[in-house]
Amino acid sequence: MPAPKTPIVFVHGLWMHSDSWTPWLEYFDRAGFAPIAPGWPGDGPDPASTRAHPQALRNRGIAEVTDHYAKYIADLPAPPIVIGHSFGGLIAQRLLAEGSAIGCVAIAPAQFKGVYILPPAQLRSAGPILAQPWLRSKTWSHTADSYHRFFANAVPRAESDQLFAQYVIPAPVKPLFQAALANVSPKTEAAVDVRAPRGPLLLIAGTADRTVPAAIVQSEYKLQQRNSGVTELRVLEGRGHSMAADHGWHTVADLALEFLTAQKLAPLE
Template structure:
């Protein structure tokens, strides 16, 4: 019996449904992997269903979401690779540090405890949420305008609006508040054990990203370099936070596949 294909678990971040990974699933399936994109707890089967029942996402925090993916991984036939975007990139690093994944790629990952960089563009991107403490246990939704400003600033307004209609969903505000308090909360859920034995990790930043500016990803890279495991960084010019779903997604997928292959995490020839 042939060995099972290596699974890849794709983890979305706030405000994007797991459907946004569909082109990546097709790409990595053709490359010989077994890709899957489970949603967060509370997500509906598609963006429309999620929008119709946004209350199901109320008060979902980082620990709950990470445990949700850890349980999913426990039922897989083989240890997976994890690929995450934004808060999904943070969760991917947590799962990699737990030793339940063999490698990871974090695209524009949200920062965690120990990262002290807070660029003005990032503060502006979440300031409206943090200014409303009553949202902590609720969900919050982007408008087409705010999505273009924060996610789609590096693409045309027409493409940004198309992504908004196709993939954008409400998201729990709790992770944003957790991130804001991570460096003053000794037991913060927004933390990564950068010293844990782990597989190779690639961090990807977009030079025009406003939600997770490249300075934030570079700070994570410096922390992860304390780990004896492989850590690599790529900063992509002209790319914003929407880069996993916009017209340049294929460039990121190519880069990801090349990284996995270079560290012998790809399918056997």
């Protein structure tokens, strides 16, 4: 009996449904992996059903979502690779540090404890939400305008609007507050054990990202370099936060596959 294919578990971030990973699933299936993109707890099976029931996502925090994926991974036939975007990238790093994954690719990952830099672009993006503490246990969703301004700013407005209509969902606000307060909360959930034994990690940033600016990812990279495991960083010129879903997603996926192949985590041809 042949060995099971290596699973890849894709973890989406705030405001994007797991359907946004569909091209990646097809890409990595062709590469010989067993890819899967389970949603967060509270997500509906598709964007429309998730939009119709936003209350199911209220008050979902980083630890709960991480545990949700860890339990899912425990039932897989083989240890997986995790690929995450935005807060999904933070959760993917937590899963790697906890031993739930053998390798990780984190695309524009949200900041965690120990990252002190606060770029103006990120302040403009998250500030209006964080200025409303009563939203902490609720959900919030972009408008088409705010999505293009802060999330898909590096692509034409027509493409941004298409992504918005196709994939955008409400998201719990709690993770934003957890990340914002990580450095003043002793028991914060927005933390990654950067010294835990782990497999290879690739961090990917975009120079035009206004939601998780490249400076944030570069700071995470410096923290992760404390680990004895392989840690690499790629910075993509002119790419925004939508880089995993917009027309340039293939470039990001190629980087991920090249890294996994170099680390001998890809299937043998």
